Amino acid sequence: MRANSSLTATIAAWSFLTLLGTPALGQSATGGAAADTANDPIRTLVSRLELEKYKATVKGLTQFGDRRQGTKRNRDAVDWIEAQLKSYGCTNTERITYMYQPPAPQRQAQDSAAIAARRAAAARGTQAQGGGRIRGNRARTGVNTDSLKQPDARIRAINAEPTTPGQRQEVYCTKVGTMHPDEMYIVGGHMDGHGWGEAANDDGSGTAIVMELARVFSSPDVQTDRSIRFILWNNEETGLNGARAYVEQRQALQGKESPAGSKKYPEPKWLGMIQHDMMMWDHGMPGPDGKVSPEQRREADVNIEFAGSSKFAAEAAQLAWFFRQSNDKYATDYPAAVGDRMSNTDSGSFQDVCPAISLRENERLAHTGTGWNPTWHQPIDVFSTFSDKDFRLGLNAAQTTLSAVAQLAVATLSK
16 A cells, blocks of 8 residues: 555644644634634634535525536536636636546446346345445435426426537636645535436535635635645536546646746645535435435434545545544534445545545435435435525535645644
8 A cells, every 4th residue: 555644644743733732723722712713723714614605605506407417507507616716716727628428328228227226136135335234214216317306497497408428627726835735635526416406415515615615715814835626526427427537637747846847736746535425414314104304313413434445545544533533623513423435426536546535414325325315316406405404514514624624734824
């Protein structure tokens, strides 16, 4: 296994300071909420995340319907995201361009049949995809492909255009580090969706987190020693194609100065990749009737997952636990839990090339995959479905990532 020395050293330093009780990043040694707020720049940055701003960003994304890849509404959403990033001050926006050719209809039918067979077998069995024994009640999952199941004629009209093969793009911007511009953390979420809804949760909720973090870190009074890249993947729903294209195009460029002598690094070394995918719905297990409570459960939490079988499992686990530690200190409402079965999201494209973790509302395999979220890929994944408690879970995930990355990138505030 290749060691990621910068990540390990940075996390070890913060963990050592925590164990000693030593103030870090300006934290007050005398204690007290007022002193913490006044002296801890991380707490100040976290306080700049606001529920109404988060909700407004999700709402802005829903104007483009489900943002299905290969449509004008998807391209319009990419343009809108780029404009928003620039308005925050994250002006060095760039795009990854790649081609996507969907499977041939015959192959697609075969794939669909195979998927249906696997789901049927899983429904009969007790083994969860990726390992582990399924416990409790299960409900059906799938992707809605029937436009008439969307009762809102306005949303049906927005989503009417079908996908077509061809060029795809995804946008990113970068907070350039002042001390180590050749090293960076990647913070991502996927902006595409499907199912004839508004993709408010999957993955407007994760996209909004990335955009809100870009807004906070792009404030002119914020500096970071290391770089942070904020990226909104495309084509996640078709098989992580946008993230895969990024890895294919950019992996070999890591840490290379260009042009020589410029001290500019178009692709800094990847210290870690943090994905956000479905952040708002934690209403518990389906009942015996297959229905899920309409209310957020009291035990709701932010799930932080890594892939226990990946080449960077040890480093990714270290990163995940550091995020939970940051949640303990800085998140306002919901705790975090760590698991080792990250799957089916864009961080999977990175898991064998750098430490990668995913933040979610539920465990992907044991919970989402067994029907804990009835909005998943369905027409009811619209803004109005979710309550402030749901949105606040997403905000807490944003607080978790912001506080952790701010420490790892060594964020400071100018006076």
